[in-house]
Amino acid sequence: xxxTPTPSTAALVDEAAYLEAVVQARAAADxxxxxxxxxxxxxxxDRLLRGITAxxxxxxxxxxxDSPSRQVGGGITTGEVEHAQRMLSxxxxxxxxxxxxxxxxxxxxxxxxxxxxxxxxxxxxxVALAARYEDGTLVQLVTRGDGTTGEDVSHAIGxxxxxxxxxxxxxxxxxxxxxxxTEAQFAAANExxxxxxxxxxxxxxxxxxxxxxxxxxxxxxxxxxxxxxxLTAAEHTSDPGLADLTHTQLIDHLAALGLGTTAGTPVATLxxxxxxxxxxxxxxxxxxxxxxxxxxxxxxxxxxxxxxxREAGVGSRTPHWATAFKFPAAQKITVLRDVDWNVGRTGVxxxxxxxxxxxxxxxxxxxxxxxxxxxxxxxxxxxxDHVTVHRAGEVIxxxxxxxxxxxxxxxxxxxxxxFCPRCGGDIDRSQERWRCARGRACGQVESIRYAVARDALxxxxxxxxxxxxLVERDLIEDFADLFTLTRDQLLTLDRMGEKSADNLMSxxxxxxxxxxxxxxxxxxxxxxxxxxxxxxxxxxxxVQAIQDADAAALEQVDGIGGEKxxxxxxxxxxxxxxxxxxxxxxxxxxxPGWVPPAPADAEPGQEAGExxxxxxxxxxxxxxxxxxxxxxxxxxxxxxxxxxxxxxGKASSGVSAKTNLVVAxxxxxxxxxxxxxxxxxxxxxxxxxxxxxxxxx
Ligand code: IVH
Numbered sequence: 033x034x035x036t037p038t039p040s041t042a043a044l045v046d047e048a049a050y051l052e053a054v055v056q057a058r059a060a061a062d063x064x065x066x067x068x069x070x071x072x073x074x075x076x077x078d079r080l081l082r083g084i085t086a087x088x089x090x091x092x093x094x095x096x097x098d099s100p101s102r103q104v105g106g107g108i109t110t111g112e113v114e115h116a117q118r119m120l121s122x123x124x125x126x127x128x129x130x131x132x133x134x135x136x137x138x139x140x141x142x143x144x145x146x147x148x149x150x151x152x153x154x155x156x157x158x159v160a161l162a163a164r165y166e167d168g169t170l171v172q173l174v175t176r177g178d179g180t181t182g183e184d185v186s187h188a189i190g191x192x193x194x195x196x197x198x199x200x201x202x203x204x205x206x207x208x209x210x211x212x213x214t215e216a217q218f219a220a221a222n223e224x225x226x227x228x229x230x231x232x233x234x235x236x237x238x239x240x241x242x243x244x245x246x247x248x249x250x251x252x253x254x255x256x257x258x259x260x261x262x263l264t265a266a267e268h269t270s271d272p273g274l275a276d277l278t279h280t281q282l283i284d285h286l287a288a289l290g291l292g293t294t295a296g297t298p299v300a301t302l303x304x305x306x307x308x309x310x311x312x313x314x315x316x317x318x319x320x321x322x323x324x325x326x327x328x329x330x331x332x333x334x335x336x337x338x339x340x341x342r343e344a345g346v347g348s349r350t351p352h353w354a355t356a357f358k359f360p361a362a363q364k365i366t367v368l369r370d371v372d373w374n375v376g377r378t379g380v381x382x383x384x385x386x387x388x389x390x391x392x393x394x395x396x397x398x399x400x401x402x403x404x405x406x407x408x409x410x411x412x413x414x415x416x417d418h419v420t421v422h423r424a425g426e427v428i429x430x431x432x433x434x435x436x437x438x439x440x441x442x443x444x445x446x447x448x449x450x451f452c453p454r455c456g457g458d459i460d461r462s463q464e465r466w467r468c469a470r471g472r473a474c475g476q477v478e479s480i481r482y483a484v485a486r487d488a489l490x491x492x493x494x495x496x497x498x499x500x501x502l503v504e505r506d507l508i509e510d511f512a513d514l515f516t517l518t519r520d521q522l523l524t525l526d527r528m529g530e531k532s533a534d535n536l537m538s539x540x541x542x543x544x545x546x547x548x549x550x551x552x553x554x555x556x557x558x559x560x561x562x563x564x565x566x567x568x569x570x571x572x573x574x575v576q577a578i579q580d581a582d583a584a585a586l587e588q589v590d591g592i593g594g595e596k597x598x599x600x601x602x603x604x605x606x607x608x609x610x611x612x613x614x615x616x617x618x619x620x621x622x623x624p625g626w627v628p629p630a631p632a633d634a635e636p637g638q639e640a641g642e643x644x645x646x647x648x649x650x651x652x653x654x655x656x657x658x659x660x661x662x663x664x665x666x667x668x669x670x671x672x673x674x675x676x677x678x679x680x681g682k683a684s685s686g687v688s689a690k691t692n693l694v695v696a697x698x699x700x701x702x703x704x705x706x707x708x709x710x711x712x713x714x715x716x717x718x719x720x721x722x723x724x725x726x727x728x729x
Contacts, residue, residue, distance in 0.1 A: 044087045044437060047094060048230060048249070052242045053084050053437035056234065057100045072365060076418065076438055083437060096245075097183060112181045116206055117263055119160060119176045121349050122332065122356040128311055131333065134355050135307055138335065141344045141352055148337040151279040152313040153301040154294060155330035155356050156258055158212030159241045161185075163195050163257070167270075168202035170195060175244065179349070187247050194257035194292020204270040207291055209259035213240050214325045221253040222410065222433070231436035232412045235363060235420040236327055256326065259286045259293050264338070278303070278336045299324065303336050314357050315709055316689050321359065330358040360393035365435060368419045371402065371446045375454040377475045377482055377556050378603075379468035383408055383446075385419070385431050392423045400429040405448055406464040412436070414443035471606070472556075476503055476510070483511035483554035487562040487670045489543040490550070493536045501525050511554055512613035514540055547674065548575060548623040551614065557603040559596045562670045563685065567591060570677050573626035575611060579604055590682070625678055647680025648724045652692040654681045655707070658700030662718040663728060679724040687712065695720045 044050045057080050060072040072080065081100060088095050095101070097112060125131045139146055160176035170189055174182040190197060192211060199205075213221060213236045221239050222232045228250055233239035243253045262282060264274040277285060280303045287295040294300045299317050304310045314331040321328055335341050335353040344353040367388040374382050383402040390397055400421050402408050411433055413419065418438040423429035452459055452468040460469045468474035480499050484491040489511070502508045507521055517540070522533040543550075549569035553562050560568065571589045572578045583597035592600070604611075615621060656672045667675065672695075673683035687694060687706040694707040694714045707714050721728065 043439065043441065044083050046230060047091070048225070048242050048246045049437055050084065050087045050091075050094070051096060051245050052233065052238050053080055053087075054096045054099050055238050055241045056080060056435065056437060057084060058098055061100060072418075079440070080438060097177065112177065113172070113174045113184045114181050115162060115174065115177075115179070116164075116268055117265070119162060119179045119182070119208065120346060120351055121179065122155075122354060123350045124330075124356050124358050126358055131311065131314075131355070131357055132307060135310075138344055138352060142340065147335045147340050147353075149278070149335075150304040150307075150310045151301055151334045151336040152304055152310055152317070153260065153283075153332050153334075154299045154317055154328040155332045155358070156210035156212060156260070156294075157237060157327040157329040158210040158258075159237065159244055160208065161211045161244070161257065162206055162208050164206045165199055166204050168199040168204075170197050183245065185244050188244055188255075191252045192255045192257045194259070196290045199289045199291070201289060203289070205274070205289075206263040206268055207259045207286060208261040208263075209257055209292070211240050211244055211255050211257050212236065212326050213243075213253075213255055217254050217256065219410070224251045224253055226410075226412060227251075232410075232433050234365070234418075234433045234435040234437075235422070236432070257292045258326065259283070259291045260332070262286060275338060278338065279334050279341075280336055297324070299328070312689070312710060315706070318359050319686070319688055321362075327362070328359075329362065330356045332356050362393060363420050363422050363432065364390045364392045364397075365418050365420055366390035366397075368413060368415060368417045368431070368434075370415060371408070371413075373449050373453045375452060375468055375475060377472070377478045378558055379452075379471040379474045380558070381449065381452065381459060381466040381468060385413075387419070387421060390421060392421060392429065395423065397421060397423060397429045400431045402431055404465045405461075408446055408448075414439075414445055416443040472510075479556055480508070480511045480514075482556050484514070484543075486668060488550055488554040489546060491536075491539045491543050493532060493539055498525060498528070510610050510613075512610045512617065512619075515544060515614070515617035515619055544617075544619050546620065548573075548621055549674065550670075551575070551619060551621060552578070555603075555607055555610065557607070558599050560600065563673060563683065564589075564591060566670075566673055566677055566683070569623045570626065573623050573628065575615075575621035579608070579611065648727070649676060649679040649681030649693070652681045653684055653690055654693045654695065655684055655687050655691050655703060656695045656697075657687075657703040658697030660695075660697045660717045663721040664717045675724065675727060679727040 044053055056072075057077065060077055060080075084099060085101055088099065088101055123134070125134050162174045162176070162182065163170060164172040164174075171186075173185045173188055173195070175185055176182050189195070218233070218236045218239055221243055226232060233242060240255055243255065260283070262274065263269060264277075264282070266272055266275070274282065274285070280301050283293050283301045284295055287293040298320050302313055304313055310333055314333070317328070317331045333355055335344060341351070341353040344351070346352060368385055369388055370386040371383050372386060374384055376382060383405060385400040385402050387398055387400060402413070411431065413431065413434050418435040420432040420435065421429055422432045449459065451457060452470070452474060455468060455470060455474045457474065458469040460467045472479055477496065477499050480503070481494070481496060483489055484494045491514070502525070505524070507517065508514060519533050519537050522528055522536060523530070547569065549566040552569050552575065553560065553565035567589050568578060568586075572581060581601075583601050586592050586597040586600055587594065611621075654676045656669065656676075660667050660672065664672070676683040681693075684691070687703045687710065689710050691707065691710065691712045694703065694712055695717060696704045696707070696714050697717045704714065715723070
């Protein structure tokens with residue numbers, strides 16, 4: 033006998049949840065009809081629609097104007113406002129070639145001449161909003177709606193950073209821009225909502241839209257407005273001068289009026305003279321994407337000059353003088369299958385989401401980070417939930433939130449471990465990040481294996497079986513004890529012959545003289561891998577100087593921020609006994625060829641290591657990619673990075689506009705392509721070896 037499974041319906045708890053469901057369904061439908069690709073599968077979409085319809089039956093007066101249930105003939109609902117001028121949408125391009133073709137079509141519209149100049153800026157990923165100021169006072173906020181009429185959301189006045197109640201000048205003007213949430217605003221919105229019995233938001237855009245539209249709420253959440261346009265025609269503003277500004281000037285003018293814009297951020301609107309410059313800027317914005325406080329899903333390219341814009345004109349839905357260059361989607365919705373708990377080298381117990389595999393930005397993702405147990409609780413995640421997964425650039429994917437509107441009631445709670453999943457011991461829960469009460473000792477074998485690996489002390493012949501024996505027989509407690517092991521002690525181990533023992537003894541002896549960055553890396557301090565260890569070692573020069581440094585001093589090192597610095601300080605205190613053992617065993621704890629950095633009050637122009645400014649790579653940012661050949665064939669990445677540092681350069685892993693030199697070996701891939709797009713100098717490993725001849729070890 034076959035049974036038809038009862039279709040489950042999402043239960044929507046309040047108006048905010050309902051509006052969020054509407055946004056979700058709309059987005060899925062738009063994505064499906066627009067791009068032929070939906071973030072939701074049919075079954076989930078249907079479940080969402082049933083939830084929406086069920087809520088609307090109960091609340092007939094609160095049906096949203098853009099509800100998918102009223103797609104046919106949806107009339108004007110209360111609160112709808114006609115826009116003074118249509119709020120246009122933007123066309124899309126996805127590749128350099130498509131943008132070039134679009135630019136050519138614009139040139140044809142201008143009678144064959146090129147645009148006077150371009151403006152390039154981020155495509156902000158939030159909710160479009162029009163804000164009307166009369167004589168400098170904010171009087172009305174209207175959402176985009178269908179472009180002709182939008183919803184009056186003036187109740188949000190006073191709750192949006194970047195939309196002050198009064199401008200710095202008493203002008204009448206309508207500004208247009210995007211309302212969005214920063215990471216901190218998103219966290220606060222979720223906290224406020226859960227504190228009032230609501231559910232967390234699936235992602236920031238939903239949070240923005242839901243929070244903007246929900247009226248009469250017991251609490252208000254903060255959001256951010258960033259302007260990208262203003263109505264400049266004489267009938268819409270008291271400032272006739274606006275019509276003469278270029279787009280870039282207009283944005284600066286809006287910032288001067290006190291409005292939020294991207295001015296002052298790394299992705300501020302930038303005028304470009306040529307299409308090559310435009311493309312480089314677009315790709316640069318794409319790279320910066322992961323490090324910004326607001327989300328963007330592309331770049332917008334506009335003719336900068338008003339006269340060009342007027343001449344090109346607008347189509348039925350989009351302007352001919354602007355288009356969007358879309359980046360690969362950074363977010364997808366998938367199902368949270370399970371959560372596992374990994375114990376790291378340092379004893380930190382970290383939850384990890386196991387997902388129904390989903391492709392985000394061209395990569396299939398099965399795991400995503402859930403920072404710590406508190407984070408799981410804050411996001412109110414359940415096994416079986418549909419979750420939004422976010423991945424931008426090269427960063428580790430993360431779970432943004434649960435799509436609670438899709439819950440069926442069959443989701444299961446996430447079980448937190450009671451004891452350390454590795455050693456079964458107690459868990460230290462005194463901080464947000466849980467840790468095995470035994471700390472590093474819990475991960476003893478892993479820590480030692482990490483310390484002797486190729487990027488750290490590079491001691492061959494210390495496989496897992498040998499390390500386990502050494503630990504179990506109490507011959508070593510940590511990697512520092514390796515330096516006081518005797519040959520006779522080694523010979524007591526199972527299957528350890530004279531020859532292996534001799535080899536191991538000489539590998540350990542060689543490790544004694546490795547540069548400080550290797551020893552520092554071996555310590556396995558949280559957040560300090562091979563590159564960061566090299567930066568710290570070249571900055572401070574000795575382990576003593578690192579131990580003497582406080583958090584503020586550590587923050588002087590490139591890449592160490594306010595969060596990482598105190599962790600390093602605390603870890604160094606914990607590791608002091610290990611460092612003391614290393615010192616006593618005569619292990620090198622200095623960085624060879626170290627030059628002290630310039631003091632903070634140095635004369636302008638006096639740079640760190642000035643005494644050595646004839647170093648071949650002085651101050652250069654160098655990226656190595658592909659397989660090394662010739663004299664560099666045997667160099668590992670760590671050794672290449674050390675070599676670059678010795679020659680005065682700064683090794684980095686990603687190519688950006690700031691990169692000075694790319695060493696590209698065989699099979700170099702995207703980094704080489706990127707270097708070429710930025711016009712960065714690219715050389716072969718052989719040419720590089722020649723350039724820094726004399727610094728090769
Ligand atoms: S200009 C007349 N600039 O993208 C041109 N729009 O797909 C109209 N958006 O509804 C838009 N960042 O909400 C423009 N820098 C930017 C933008 C931007 C985000 C949004 C806007 C619009 C949608 C069009």
